[in-house]
Structures are given as C-alpha cells and as structure tokens.
Amino acid sequence: PIAAQPDTDRLHSHCCYCSMQCGVDLIRTERDTGPAWEVKPSPDFPVATGRLCQKGFNSLGHVVHPERLLVPQWRKPEPGSTGSGWHQASWDQALDEIAGRIQSIQARYGPDAVSVFGGGSLTNEVCYLLGKFTRVALRSRYIDYNGRFCMSSAAAAQNKAFGIDRGLNVPLEEISRSKFIILAGTNIAECQPTMMPYLLAAKKQNAIIVTIDPRQTLTSKIADIHVPLQPGFDSVFVNALLYVILQEKLYDQAFVEEHTNGIDEIHKAVKAFSPDKVSMYTGIPVEMIRTIARGFAKAESGMVLTARGVEQQVNGVEHTLNFINLCLLTGKIGKPGCGYGAVTGQANGQGGREHGLKADQLPGYRMIDDPAAREHVAGVWGIDTAELPGKGVSAYELFDKIHDGEIKAMIVLGSNPVVSSPNSDRAIDALKKLELLVVVDLFETETAEHAHWLLPGTSFLEAEGTLTNLEGRVFHRPQAFLPPGESMPDYKLICELAERLGRGQYFRFESPEAIFDELCRASAGGKADYSGMSYSRLQAEKGLFWPCPAPDHPGTPRMFEDGVFRHPDGRAKLHGIVPGMPAETTDALYPYILTTGRNGSHYLSGTQTRRTEALMKKTPVPVAEIHPSLAEKLLLRFGDRVRLTTRRGSLVFDVKISKEIHPTTVFVPFHWAGEHSINRLTNDALHPISRMPEFKICAVRVERADRE
Numbered sequence: 210p211i212a213a214q215p216d217t218d219r220l221h222s223h224c225c226y227c228s229m230q231c232g233v234d235l236i237r238t239e240r241d242t243g244p245a246w247e248v249k250p251s252p253d254f255p256v257a258t259g260r261l262c263q264k265g266f267n268s269l270g271h272v273v274h275p276e277r278l279l280v281p282q283w284r285k286p287e288p289g290s291t292g293s294g295w296h297q298a299s300w301d302q303a304l305d306e307i308a309g310r311i312q313s314i315q316a317r318y319g320p321d322a323v324s325v326f327g328g329g330s331l332t333n334e335v336c337y338l339l340g341k342f343t344r345v346a347l348r349s350r351y352i353d354y355n356g357r358f359c360m361s362s363a364a365a366a367q368n369k370a371f372g373i374d375r376g377l378n379v380p381l382e383e384i385s386r387s388k389f390i391i392l393a394g395t396n397i398a399e400c401q402p403t404m405m406p407y408l409l410a411a412k413k414q415n416a417i418i419v420t421i422d423p424r425q426t427l428t429s430k431i432a433d434i435h436v437p438l439q440p441g442f443d444s445v446f447v448n449a450l451l452y453v454i455l456q457e458k459l460y461d462q463a464f465v466e467e468h469t470n471g472i473d474e475i476h477k478a479v480k481a482f483s484p485d486k487v488s489m490y491t492g493i494p495v496e497m498i499r500t501i502a503r504g505f506a507k508a509e510s511g512m513v514l515t516a517r518g519v520e521q522q523v524n525g526v527e528h529t530l531n532f533i534n535l536c537l538l539t540g541k542i543g544k545p546g547c548g549y550g551a552v553t554g555q556a557n558g559q560g561g562r563e564h565g566l567k568a569d570q571l572p573g574y575r576m577i578d579d580p581a582a583r584e585h586v587a588g589v590w591g592i593d594t595a596e597l598p599g600k601g602v603s604a605y606e607l608f609d610k611i612h613d614g615e616i617k618a619m620i621v622l623g624s625n626p627v628v629s630s631p632n633s634d635r636a637i638d639a640l641k642k643l644e645l646l647v648v649v650d651l652f653e654t655e656t657a658e659h660a661h662w663l664l665p666g667t668s669f670l671e672a673e674g675t676l677t678n679l680e681g682r683v684f685h686r687p688q689a690f691l692p693p694g695e696s697m698p699d700y701k702l703i704c705e706l707a708e709r710l711g712r713g714q715y716f717r718f719e720s721p722e723a724i725f726d727e728l729c730r731a732s733a734g735g736k737a738d739y740s741g742m743s744y745s746r747l748q749a750e751k752g753l754f755w756p757c758p759a760p761d762h763p764g765t766p767r768m769f770e771d772g773v774f775r776h777p778d779g780r781a782k783l784h785g786i787v788p789g790m791p792a793e794t795t796d797a798l799y800p801y802i803l804t805t806g807r808n809g810s811h812y813l814s815g816t817q818t819r820r821t822e823a824l825m826k827k828t829p830v831p832v833a834e835i836h837p838s839l840a841e842k843l844l845l846r847f848g849d850r851v852r853l854t855t856r857r858g859s860l861v862f863d864v865k866i867s868k869e870i871h872p873t874t875v876f877v878p879f880h881w882a883g884e885h886s887i888n889r890l891t892n893d894a895l896h897p898i899s900r901m902p903e904f905k906i907c908a909v910r911v912e913r914a915d916r917e
C-alpha cells in the first residue's frame with residue numbers, strides 16, 4: 210500500500226544509498242498492472258550531474274517491497290526471547306507499553322540503563338532529535354550510531370589537523386581541476402560511482418591519478434599509478450613520501466611557516482623511512498615512491514581522498530593524519546584544485562556526526578564536555594545545564610555495557626548492528642541479554658530478530674528532511690510518498706514517545722522544518738554552524754555548504770581559503786607519525802590478512818539492497834577474493850570454496866581468484882548476514898581515540914572447504 214502524493218506525475222527526491230545523495234526524479238507511468246513509478250536521474254541537483262548508478266536506478270525496489278513493516282509488533286519481553294511469534298499492536302499500545310517498560314527499567318537501574326543506537330542514513334532532523342531525546346527525555350548518556358564504524362577516524366584526524374571536520378573540505382567540482390589526485394583506501398567506482406566523472410574530467414586535463422589499495426579495484430583501472438599496499442602499511446608508505454619531499458626540499462616552506470605547527474615532528478618521524486627501507490618492508494618499488502612524492506609536491510594543484518581502507522584500523526587516525534600531512538606540507542589546501550577529503554560512505558554519515566548523535570558530541574559539532582557548549586545547547590533546549598548527561602561510549606562499546614549489565618534496554622533506529630558490528634556474534638550475545646530491545650526499521654532486520662518491539666519506520670521517499678552530503682552540502686529532501694500502512698515518520702514517533710515519558714514539552718514539533726529551525730539555533734556558533742540556513746534557502750539555492758552562520762552568508766564551499774584553520778591560533782597541525790602495528794598480526798596458524806569492504810550492488814548491512822531483486826541478481830552472495838598464488842597453494846579447483854577461520858570463528862565462502870589482490874590478503878564484502886556475514890570474523894579491537902573498530906585487518910587461515 211504505497212501511496213503517492215495526490216495529483217503529481219513527477220516527484221523529486223535523492224537516492225538513499227550513499228553520501229553523493231544524487232537527485233532522483235520519479236515519473237508516473239501507466240503499466241498493464243496499473244500506475245507505477247520510474248526512477249530517473251534528476252538534472253536539477255548539481256552533485257551527480259544527471260547520473261545514477263545501479264543502486265540509484267533500483268532505489269525504489271525496497272520501498273515497495275512486500276516485506277515492509279506496516280504496523281507495530283511485539284513479542285514476549287523476556288531477556289533472550291527470540292523466535293516466538295509477533296503480535297500486532299496499535300501505536301498507542303506500542304508507545305504506552307514501551308514508555309512503561311523504559312520507566313520501569315530506569316526506576317530500577319537509573320537513566321543510563323536505556324541506550325540509543327542510531328544510523329547514518331537518518332535525516333539531520335532525526336539525528337538531532339534522537340540526540341535530544343536521549344539526553345532530555347531518557348536523561349541517558351548512552352547514545353551513538355553506526356557512523357562510528359564509518360567516519361570516526363577521519364573525523365578525529367581532521368579535528369586534530371584542521372581543528373574542524375568536514376568530509377571533503379572542497380566541493381566535488383574541485384576534483385576536476387586538480388592535477389594530482391591520490392586515492393587511498395577508497396573504491397569510488399563501486400561505492401560512489403557518480404563521483405567518477407569528476408576524476409575522469411581531471412584525467413582529461415592530464416591529471417595524474419594514484420590509487421593506494423591492496424586490491425586493484427574498478428577505481429584503480431583509471432589510475433596512472435596503482436600502489437598495491439598490504440593493509441596496515443599506510444603510514445609507513447606515506448612516511449616515505451614525506452621523507453622524499455623533505456629531503457629534496459619540495460615542500461611549501463612559506464605555507465608551512467605561515468599556516469602550520471609541527472614541522473619538526475615530521476622531520477623526526479620520517480627519518481627512518483627512506484624509500485629504500487620502505488620498499489624493503491612493503492615491496493613497493495623505490496622509483497614508484499619517488500615518482501609519487503615528487504609528482505604530488507611539484508604539481509600545481511593536488512588532492513588526497515581517503516576512505517575506510519585507511520581509516521578502519523586501530524591506527525586509522527594516524528594513517529589519515531599522515532595523508533593530511535601530505536597536503537599541508539605541500540601547501541595543497543584551501544586553493545583551487547587542492548584539498549583533503551574523507552569520502553563518506555553512508556547517506557548522511559556527515560550530518561549524523563554534526564547534530565549530537567555521537568556519544569561525545571552535541572549539536573553544532575560541539576564537544577559534550579565543553580562547559581560553554583553544554584550551556585548553549587541546554588539553553589536552546591530549555592533545560593538546566595546540570596541536567597544534561599555527560600559523555601557516553603562508542604557504538605561497539607554499548608555492547609560492552611550490556612554485557613557488563615549497565616545497559617538493560619536499547620532503541621535501535623535505522624541501523625542493523627547485528628550485521629555491521631565487528632565480531633558480530635558478541636554483539637548478538639549482548640542483544641539477547643536486553644530486557645527491552647526496540648527496533649525501528651522498514652523490515653524485520655537481523656537485529657530485529659532479537660527485538661521485543663518492532664516499529665515500522667519510513668523510507669527515504671516517505672519522510673521529509675535535510676541531509677548533508679560528503680561535501681558538507683546541506684540540502685532539502687521533500688516527502689514524495691505517503692508512509693505505507695500505519696508507519697509513522699521517525700520524528701513523530703520520537704516526539705510521541707517523549708510525551709509518554711513525561712518530557713513532551715521539549716518535543717512539540719509540528720514538522721521537520723520546525724526541528725530544523727531549532728537545530729540551526731542549536732548549531733549557532735559551533736563548528737558545523739547551520740544558523741544561516743532555512744528550508745526556504747535550501748530549496749531556493751539547491752543546498753548550502755556549512756559553515757553558514759547568517760541568513761545572508763553564502764555558505765562555505767571551499768574551506769581554509771583564507772589560510773585560517775580552526776585551531777585557536779588559526780594554524781593547522783602537522784603530526785609526526787610513528788607507524789603502529791595492527792591489533793592482530795599473522796602467524797603460522799593464521800598466516801593471511803582478512804580485509805573487508807563494499808560491493809557495487811549493495812549498501813551497508815544490505816537490509817534494503819538484499820531485498821532489491823535487480824541488485825541481488827547481480828550479486829546474490831559474497832565471494833572471497835584471493836590471489837592465484839594462494840589458490841595454487843590450496844590446490845583449488847574450479848567451483849571449490851574456501852573456509853576462512855579467524856580467532857573469532859569460521860565461515861565458508863565461494864571464491865574469486867584474482868591477480869588484482871595483494872598476495873597476502875583475502876577480501877570479502879560485508880553486506881550479508883548469517884553464514885555469509887564476514888563481520889562474524891572481523892576484529893573488534895578499537896582505536897584508542899576514535900573508537901573505530903579494526904574492520905580492515907585481522908589474521909586469517911584459509912583452507913579449501915569442499916573437500917575437507
């Protein structure tokens with residue numbers, strides 16, 4: 210029962226499947242079976258320049274799926290109860306019962322016994338409201354979101370280096386103007402395919418493109434140089450580049466002196482990383498190292514883009530900092546065709562971390578332990594500053610708190626941590642201990658299998674709101690369809706629950722626009738300042754880049770243009786990086802490295818794309834990619850499968866034998882559940898600052914499975 214807004218033949222929205230947020234037009238057509246909607250690229254939104262990828266074209270698939278949840282459901286709320294049948298309920302029954310259970314749990318164990326796990330695909334309004342709900346209605350400090358698994362290392366690194374974190378610090382069009390582009394641990398061709406034209410345009414203007422990745426991905430096909438780096442060696446490799454740049458005095462001395470601190474740290478850190486030595490450790494030829502270092506430093510413009518390959522490691526912050534060093538040392542920042550960017554994966558991974566969805570942050574990208582930030586936000590919310598809870602813990606650590614008995618209830622909204630968490634069986638064990646698990650989603654996800662209450666959420670076409678794409682461009686996404694069945698927009702659900710918890714006076718919002726207006730006020734003066742934005746401006750100007758601190762401010766497409774960074778002294782910080790080891794190293798029992806990533810047909814935990822026929826036809830199951838040398842060692846024959854065993858467990862996968870992967874490394878995409886869920890094997894070691902799990906590296910044993 211999907212209903213469109215009446216009297217419309219053409220609707221506008223944005224694809225839900227990645228941080229590009231390409232514009233889509235929905236065109237009503239008449240078929241034999243009745244009216245239907247076709248998805249077309251929208252020429253109106255500037256980012257994707259009128260293109261869509263396979264996911265975008267199929268983005269309606271899950272919206273009209275017969276498994277959509279249409280009414281609230283419950284089952285016996287006993288710890289660990291799963292598998293019993295669902296019972297339907299009215300919204301009043303559901304919300305009354307959930308509020309009652311929350312109050313009972315908090316009366317017994319205190320406010321922090323109830324936690325919230327959010328998602329990076331939610332609108333800015335819902336992210337903001339969820340942060341406020343946790344702190345004001347639940348009075349709990351335990352909230353975080355799956356963006357912790359995505360952008361947290363890059364965010365920490367950008368904050369350390371620049372004093373502010375925005376995914377890309379320039380608009381995408383600057384990529385086309387760049388003369389030397391380094392892409393590290395990012396597979397844009399599969400993860401953000403409509404970004405490729407920007408790279409191709411640069412290439413047409415003779416730009417050099419370098420990819421650094423243990424796999425020769427689709428993106429590497431357009432590279433002039435591909436660096437087949439074993440996972441974990443990022444900082445070692447970049448130190449060699451910095452070594453050459455310093456030794457040959459190729460750095461931008463004036464920029465470094467005027468705009469940065471910490472050059473001595475770099476001198477010290479890279480001393481031991483001559484190209485000869487690094488070549489010995491990594492197998493990357495000395496000449497390749499020198500060519501990249503000289504090329505990048507001498508190019509009139511240059512850009513570095515990193516993604517999860519670099520960041521999802523226990524040394525991910527340091528690796529990212531070293532890539533930023535490369536930009537700062539060569540003065541390639543704040544100028545045309547220059548910049549650093551972390552290519553966000555999730556649809557609203559950027560917005561998610563700006564409005565208080567993270568354990569340590571308040572709206573406006575303010576730190577929750579900053580007294581001035583607390584006072585400002587408490588003022589906007591109309592509560593006493595003392596009432597505002599303190600810092601909680603990161604997404605994965607919420608499961609530790611459940612195991613410890615401190616958290617007894619969790620509300621999961623728009624996320625599926627059973628598939629997306631590292632060492633995910635441990636996360637499942639935690640969920641089974643909860644007295645109350647409420648899941649709000651479009652489908653009965655793998656996480657919902659452990660829930661006591663399952664509430665029907667709204668899809669990207671059914672909920673109005675704003676999102677912030679990978680460039681820091683905030684735009685308005687209108688409601689296209691009416692919510693099906695009895696499903697209710699997330700913001701209403703949150704407000705209704707707050708009402709029943711006795712805190713309704715702080716949640717009287719009539720529309721997403723009213724929430725956005727408050728969000729803007731809460732962000733005023735913060736790093737991610739939206740205070741000059743409004744729905745009318747976003748609609749009229751097709752989006753605005755933050756910071757945008759006043760109604761007459763044009764927004765900030767290119768950051769640091771004035772050479773002023775956001776540390777108190779206005780200077781950027783260079784960081785000397787002494788490369789650390791991964792949390793797990795290989796040994797005789799586990800001699801290979803397991804790494805994970807995305808596949809072009811799927812998105813995150815696959816909740817939506819695994820329910821989209823056309824995408825499942827393309828990639829129905831994950832395949833383990835291994836090098837021919839390993840296949841030969843295992844005497845693999847056509848059709849054989851491999852058993853992958855890590856210190857956490859063992860699973861069997863189909864195989865793709867490919868020369869395009871590093872000989873030491875096995876790659877498996879992460880979008881599947883159950884026996885296909887590679888995250889059951891990944892390592893849950895966390896970065897000490899960002900709390901990013903080490904998804905990208907763990908030691909693995911590889912055996913032939915079918916003839917065991």
Ligand code: SF4
Pocket residue numbers: 224225226227228229230231257260261262263264265266400401402403404
């Ligand atoms: Fe959707 Fe991203 Fe593909 Fe654009 S590039 S159509 S936003 S998945």
